[in-house]
Amino acid sequence: MRRFLSLVLVLAFCLALGGSALAADTIKIGHTVSLTGGASMWGQSEKLALDLLIKKINAQGGVLGKKLELISYDNRNDAVEAVNVARRLANDGVVAVIGPAQSGNSIATAPVLEKARIPMVVTTATNPYVTLDKRTGKVRPFAFRPCFIDPFQGTVAAKFAFRDLKAKTAAILYDVGSDYGQWLAKYFEEAFAKEGGRIVAKEAFRSEELDYRAQLGKMRPLNPDIIFIPTSQKEAAMAAKQARDLGIKARLMGTDNWGSPDIIELGGEAINGGYFVNLTDLADPAIKGFVAEYRKAYGADPVLPNPVMAQDALLMIVDAIKRANSTDGAKMAAALAVTKNLKVTSGPLTIDPRTHDPLDKPAVIQKVDVTNKSFPFVKKFYPAGK
């Protein structure tokens, strides 16, 4: 009996070895994404877009003669869970990681992957400290992104509010529990003051809170021309309804997290006519091919901007593997840092080796049009010097 058992064990061991040998024939790309929770709308769409692109790359022969394999784990849009996911991906032997999409989760993930020497390319995490170590002020060697950063986004919002909407006074309502909102509030405040406008109120709420009427009630007598709300679509929709209930007539303005189609259903008439900054636009000619492909495969529009940015991230990684001619983490990171004029889904992409942020990503301003259920394009801003 004992002999039989040991035979079984040996067999099992051989199988396990064989299994891993087989698995080594693919290049594993990790994907940390919020498939459930408040950001799942983008997360699900992100995964679908990556599946689509991986199928295409594999059909063309893969990378370095190997097929790509995507391993997606749900980080539930939670920083603690994101760290767990990063560890699990490292154990699974992925060569690079796509995501997370949120700044807070990315800042929590970055040190884990840096220690494991696995390059990460976040999708839409726009906070500067995703690729920059706050303590040392140095660039994180393994963190990259294809999207613009918040100082630019905040500046674009402030410029548009002051110059195009002719707003002289502004109020800010933000989530004190989110890195994203807190920093954007600050960048907007600075840029709006620099333009010559005046911030009359800056009010915060805590994540998961639903009622902002106390904060909005405080803004009402100050009568700001616009209210800047750098939050996700859920909070923006509720804030818009509550502002209307209090009789506030100010124009509302938001950031790329507004750009989810359900903001129209959630906010209804109250959010109509609001403006927001976004990374991509459904009508952008550059992504026309992608949108058509996605529609054909899944019968629905992609939930922008995440699917586009996730494809950009994957293309950056594939390009780096090819140029490094290796899946070694350090070599890939070195290659990623000098990404130049790479054709990605959103257009050409060049990475700044000093910051690991793109040099040439424009921002678009979109309007919330509830009547036609769309986000018509309003204006495009390019980074300074471009």
Next chain:
Amino acid sequence: MFLQTVVTGLSIGGIYALMAVGYSLVFSVLSFSNFAHGAVIMLGAYIGLGLVTKLHFGLGLVVAGSMAGAGLLAIANEKLAYSLLRKRKAPSLYLMISAMGCAVFLENMVYATIGSRFYAFPEFFKQNVLSLFEGTCNVAVLDLFAFGISILAILGLHLFLTHTRTGIAIRAGVSDMTMCSLMGVNLDRLISIVFFLAGIFGGAAGVFLGIKYLVYPTMGWVTNKAYIAAVIGGLGSLPGALLGGLILGVLETFVSTYVSSVMRDVFSFGLLIALLVWRPNGLFGRDTGEKV
């Protein structure tokens, strides 16, 4: 601004009170904190949403439908998760842990079946806002409606508990469960009724929360505020739940308006701790050992 702050505070407090009643009712009879109540509220909101989007009911029928639905769910919750524990004379701590399990279970059931996306109720009122005192103060029509229903429902419950046979049996059970069953009261039935009542309040609260804010699987967690309201008022006391809810709502709004919105929870939770030190049983609480 002062008047607006009071009005906003009362409208927030009214919903806290409606949710707090469910906690208080169950606590008064079984002496445990039914943390699954938040999930029942969430399901009530989904029932209401289904009634309005699929069957196009009006507001009155939607509220009534989700009250009934949530009431039945609360009974099922008790039968499946608590009654066996109860019959084995498990300590109430175990009931509370089971309740937390139910909350997470139900939430994830919704994730798995309905999905994690947000939903909004359609607008029920043509005119959304009433302007009072020459526009210095705005009140949403829905808030008035919700506030009215909350007060009426709590009053109705009070009358039910003091003027009907079943109500008297419930109050007898509150003071001594064993004695009550020795006197020939069917305890299982009694407890089902208590859960049904708690569920009814949860259903109404769920619909109002859903209309006022949004419907999504984790919306039940706002009820931790309602739970605090119930503790402030004294767990197990109906007037306590009402008053606790209103106090918390008004206080929070005043702190946000006149002190700082970031400091709001520091104040409301600080108040809770101070109050528990001063009056461990809350404002109207009975003398019970366990609070959580």
